[in-house]
Amino acid sequence: CRVYNYEPLTQLKNVRANCYGKYIALRGTVVRVSNIKPLCTNLAFVCAACGDVQGVPLPDGKYSLPTKCLVPECRGRSFTADRSSPLTTTVDWQSVKVQELMADDQREAGRIPRTIECELVQDLVDSCVPGDMVTVTGIVKVASTEEGEVQHLF
Numbered sequence: 001c002r003v004y005n006y007e008p009l010t011q012l013k014n015v016r017a018n019c020y021g022k023y024i025a026l027r028g029t030v031v032r033v034s035n036i037k038p039l040c041t042n043l044a045f046v047c048a049a050c051g052d053v054q055g056v057p058l059p060d061g062k063y064s065l066p067t068k069c070l071v072p073e074c075r076g077r078s079f080t081a082d083r084s085s086p087l088t089t090t091v092d093w094q095s096v097k098v099q100e101l102m103a104d105d106q107r108e109a110g111r112i113p114r115t116i117e118c119e120l121v122q123d124l125v126d127s128c129v130p131g132d133m134v135t136v137t138g139i140v141k142v143a144s145t146e147e148g149e150v151q152h153l154f
Contacts, residue, residue: 006137012100012114015140025137028098030128031115039093039121044085049076055087060141092125098136 006025015026039061046053047069054070069076082088099115118136120127128134 003137009135012098012116015116019140020142021139023137023139025135026098026116027133027135028100028116030096030130030132030134031099032097032130033128034095036092036094036125038090040088040090042087042089044082044087045079046082046085047071047074047076048078048080050074053082053085053087055085061093091122094120094125096120096128098134101133 006023008025010019010024010026012026012028015024040058040063041061042055042057043063044053044055045066050069050071050073052069052071052074054066056064056066058064066079067077069079096118097115098118099113102113118138
């Protein structure tokens with residue numbers, strides 16, 4: 001399902017830690033789009049001891065191994081990923097960068113406009129190009145970068 005005309009619109013300058021995990025809407029201009037990539041949502045693992053296959057959900061595509069085999073007699077702890085299994089599922093994924101809209105009276109001299117990274121999946125992938133003015137609704141999440149800085153994702 002899709003939510004249209006969700007109110008109130010949140011300004012990008014107000015997206016802070018208190019928005020984490022909340023559903024918000026914001027408006028801006030798309031300034032960058034990434035290539036379309038597969039995002040693995042479920043990955044099958046084969047037990048090295050007994051050969052049993054189990055599917056493991058990967059929230060946000062974060063890779064995690066099973067802790068033990070589900071077969072009661074086995075309880076093996078060594079697994080191999082099976083990307084060709086029917087239990088392995090992927091969806092299309094794309095990242096877009098959205099820049100805040102500012103009227104002339106709101107501009108602060110010398111300040112670079114704020115941006116936020118948004119993740120698009122499934123049918124929303126390839127739905128916009130740089131220059132498009134968009135209204136995005138979604139749940140705010142946070143990702144840390146290699147340099148240790150925190151980045152808001154939407």
